[in-house]
Amino acid sequence: MKYDLLIHNGVVVTMNPGRDILTNGIIGVRGGKIEWVEVESSTSEKPLPEASEVIDADGGIIMPGLVNTHSHLPMTLFRGLADDLPLMEWLNDHIFPAEAQHINPDSVFWGALLGCAEMLLSGTTTCCDGYFHEDKVAEAVDRIGMRAVLAQGVIDFPAPGVLDPRENVEFARGYTERWQAASPLISPSIFCHSPYTCSADTLKRAKAAANEKGLLFQIHIAETQSEIDQIRSERNVSPVKYLDGLGLLDERTLLVHAVWVDEEDIAIIAESKANISHNAGSNMKLAAGIAPVPEFLLSGCTVGIGTDGCASNNHLDLFQEMDLVAKLHKANTLDPTVLNAPSVLEMATRGGAKAVGLQQLVGCLEIGKEADIIILYSHRPHLIPMYNPVSHLVYTATGADVRDVVVSGNIVVKNRKILTIDLDDVMAEVQKIGQRIIGK
Amino acid sequence: MKYDLLIHNGVVVTMNPGRDILTNGIIGVRGGKIEWVEVESSTSEKPLPEASEVIDADGGIIMPGLVNTHSHLPMTLFRGLADDLPLMEWLNDHIFPAEAQHINPDSVFWGALLGCAEMLLSGTTTCCDGYFHEDKVAEAVDRIGMRAVLAQGVIDFPAPGVLDPRENVEFARGYTERWQAASPLISPSIFCHSPYTCSADTLKRAKAAANEKGLLFQIHIAETQSEIDQIRSERNVSPVKYLDGLGLLDERTLLVHAVWVDEEDIAIIAESKANISHNAGSNMKLAAGIAPVPEFLLSGCTVGIGTDGCASNNHLDLFQEMDLVAKLHKANTLDPTVLNAPSVLEMATRGGAKAVGLQQLVGCLEIGKEADIIILYSHRPHLIPMYNPVSHLVYTATGADVRDVVVSGNIVVKNRKILTIDLDDVMAEVQKIGQRIIGK
Numbered sequence: 010m011k012y013d014l015l016i017h018n019g020v021v022v023t024m025n026p027g028r029d030i031l032t033n034g035i036i037g038v039r040g041g042k043i044e045w046v047e048v049e050s051s052t053s054e055k056p057l058p059e060a061s062e063v064i065d066a067d068g069g070i071i072m073p074g075l076v077n078t079h080s081h082l083p084m085t086l087f088r089g090l091a092d093d094l095p096l097m098e099w100l101n102d103h104i105f106p107a108e109a110q111h112i113n114p115d116s117v118f119w120g121a122l123l124g125c126a127e128m129l130l131s132g133t134t135t136c137c138d139g140y141f142h143e144d145k146v147a148e149a150v151d152r153i154g155m156r157a158v159l160a161q162g163v164i165d166f167p168a169p170g171v172l173d174p175r176e177n178v179e180f181a182r183g184y185t186e187r188w189q190a191a192s193p194l195i196s197p198s199i200f201c202h203s204p205y206t207c208s209a210d211t212l213k214r215a216k217a218a219a220n221e222k223g224l225l226f227q228i229h230i231a232e233t234q235s236e237i238d239q240i241r242s243e244r245n246v247s248p249v250k251y252l253d254g255l256g257l258l259d260e261r262t263l264l265v266h267a268v269w270v271d272e273e274d275i276a277i278i279a280e281s282k283a284n285i286s287h288n289a290g291s292n293m294k295l296a297a298g299i300a301p302v303p304e305f306l307l308s309g310c311t312v313g314i315g316t317d318g319c320a321s322n323n324h325l326d327l328f329q330e331m332d333l334v335a336k337l338h339k340a341n342t343l344d345p346t347v348l349n350a351p352s353v354l355e356m357a358t359r360g361g362a363k364a365v366g367l368q369q370l371v372g373c374l375e376i377g378k379e380a381d382i383i384i385l386y387s388h389r390p391h392l393i394p395m396y397n398p399v400s401h402l403v404y405t406a407t408g409a410d411v412r413d414v415v416v417s418g419n420i421v422v423k424n425r426k427i428l429t430i431d432l433d434d435v436m437a438e439v440q441k442i443g444q445r446i447i448g449k
Numbered sequence: 450m451k452y453d454l455l456i457h458n459g460v461v462v463t464m465n466p467g468r469d470i471l472t473n474g475i476i477g478v479r480g481g482k483i484e485w486v487e488v489e490s491s492t493s494e495k496p497l498p499e500a501s502e503v504i505d506a507d508g509g510i511i512m513p514g515l516v517n518t519h520s521h522l523p524m525t526l527f528r529g530l531a532d533d534l535p536l537m538e539w540l541n542d543h544i545f546p547a548e549a550q551h552i553n554p555d556s557v558f559w560g561a562l563l564g565c566a567e568m569l570l571s572g573t574t575t576c577c578d579g580y581f582h583e584d585k586v587a588e589a590v591d592r593i594g595m596r597a598v599l600a601q602g603v604i605d606f607p608a609p610g611v612l613d614p615r616e617n618v619e620f621a622r623g624y625t626e627r628w629q630a631a632s633p634l635i636s637p638s639i640f641c642h643s644p645y646t647c648s649a650d651t652l653k654r655a656k657a658a659a660n661e662k663g664l665l666f667q668i669h670i671a672e673t674q675s676e677i678d679q680i681r682s683e684r685n686v687s688p689v690k691y692l693d694g695l696g697l698l699d700e701r702t703l704l705v706h707a708v709w710v711d712e713e714d715i716a717i718i719a720e721s722k723a724n725i726s727h728n729a730g731s732n733m734k735l736a737a738g739i740a741p742v743p744e745f746l747l748s749g750c751t752v753g754i755g756t757d758g759c760a761s762n763n764h765l766d767l768f769q770e771m772d773l774v775a776k777l778h779k780a781n782t783l784d785p786t787v788l789n790a791p792s793v794l795e796m797a798t799r800g801g802a803k804a805v806g807l808q809q810l811v812g813c814l815e816i817g818k819e820a821d822i823i824i825l826y827s828h829r830p831h832l833i834p835m836y837n838p839v840s841h842l843v844y845t846a847t848g849a850d851v852r853d854v855v856v857s858g859n860i861v862v863k864n865r866k867i868l869t870i871d872l873d874d875v876m877a878e879v880q881k882i883g884q885r886i887i888g889k
Contacts, residue, residue: 410849439834
């Protein structure tokens, strides 16, 4: 009955169905899963159960690892390359040319590995990603030992690794087959870029390929006003209605952005049980707009938080993103009660897990769930006093307050050191790629 | 000719008049001031000049310490006590009662010291503060060795330390006399709470008392829509016009918030050369609104960034605040080019220094300025590659990336340890006060 891992002496923010917060909690892990969650006995008569490894949280917060519902991991390579530009100039004059010239299996692997390191070090244990050469992203995720839903990108143009767009859906299907059972931490997925870069036929075939194996289908949708104008002029309906008409909306679909949606669109999304990834920082930085998240939540939609690729954010820290989400919608509605701290923490944990189809595995700390757990420092000046741990998590802590990270029972970060890779090596490799990108 | 301190082997973001960025810069400090700024020789034939102390920045960014133009330092005591509430409920049911019961000279000292520690550890070397018992805030600032403009609060109600409001301006005048020459790092100031809590007579007398000694006069103004309604109904003009009519607007006045201002107000502020403190995070969290910062800058107003008290933010990290400011106004205007990274960094350094009247001393790294310098880590996954240091400073770095902090030539933070106080003691004292606040 010995545990593999015990975590104790901290405030456990469980995010379980009762949203219990255990002032002095203890968690027992065996076989990668949570087997025991209790309030720790305060008497020495009841010693800790036996365990191969014990983590003393030293009074800090113990909580489920965060779920980032939208990323393009290899785009760490392009962070800060171009900012503060109109969207089309940013894409056409900077990002697309850099991708065309510098995205290859090797750069995708190193860029993704760096992104995973940043995520783990800021408390994200699961991400939902989409890019090209996604096999190499999967190799990086597998190497570092984080959990992820990883999608091969589909677009009706020549793309890195898929030069003939007629093969894009078949290529994605092949990718999902290669990764379907390759790693217990990786769930393959298919990501259609958008309704304006994929034909109706491509969209339907991609969704069908995802459906065959019960995989998540992802798509950028209703990100900008100009997208709405384009789809309306071509299809005479909103992008959401267009996807709905194609039969693409169901509980295994993740709609990324969903900024420009009207009441009818929201009702369609809620009815279909399609999920939403809210990317506040990226939408703000690119001046795309502000998604109606309070309305999504009122309508019963499942909403997770995403950082987007870090060329448009420019970081992957979900703690900062929680603060941003909580504040943005208050300013936008002039109502200080919307998106309160508990509801935002929900989006970054349980909500995100449900949005990417992993709610059976992660998103809260309860018996039977995967042991994806993070521990925050307590003795830091900005975290004292702590009247309300949920307030601190949303409004005060950043990813830099994460001390330890456990994924599926394995300690991957300890005292802010990543144990599964040589981070210096990864940074050196990416530095070299970066110098090529700016032509040095 | 020996320097007291040399800082080298980093990217120097000078923020000097030419906004020079030195890829491999070196700074020489003597007598608390910057005496030398150059590009470091790459040959070993030209060794470093002699210095009592040398800081190797290890390839990181070397830059001026940030200037926080609005804080209420002791409010660290109330962080997370109440969030997500309507403004008046938050103030009347939570913050004001907590202040009435728990604000005293002792709690102000410890709360302020904790706030200073958080500021220094996140790269802020100068803050502009206003509260009650400000003598104790000044003692804390003096103890830790940061730079500050510190204002005694003035309000026409009984307040902590000033039970008879008829004495409020005289008390503030006495405070400024006590601190006028007490510490080279502290500039005393007077802070009238607002046009709706101070009479016209109080406002004029307080401004006159500040003017006598050439001190900064500060006031919360045009924060909420309801303030506008109230002042308009009582005075038939906007709050800005009201202050202008009282003769309160000049280059030694700091207008805090300035959210609800119209074109005419902006023209008045620009014409008067009064300064603005923009508190994006607080205005968002309290759902006060969004200040028209792009218009302020176009009109030539001086704008600095403030965090506000950390009960309404809930942190004092200006790096996170820069990211927020840059993104907020893009989302609000749907223009991704407004408040670009250089302009936001300007607000947090030179602009802030000018806003609080310290532009002769701080805000950039050039010969003759005070040696208020911070150094960021370079070898962190989210900071690699670094195509553009200014982009990283605004959009990617957080205060936790600050490694060393120098104020007036003194090293106050080294490898993230504060050298001038025992931080554990301070946290223990604040923890005790916090337990009293929640009645434990």
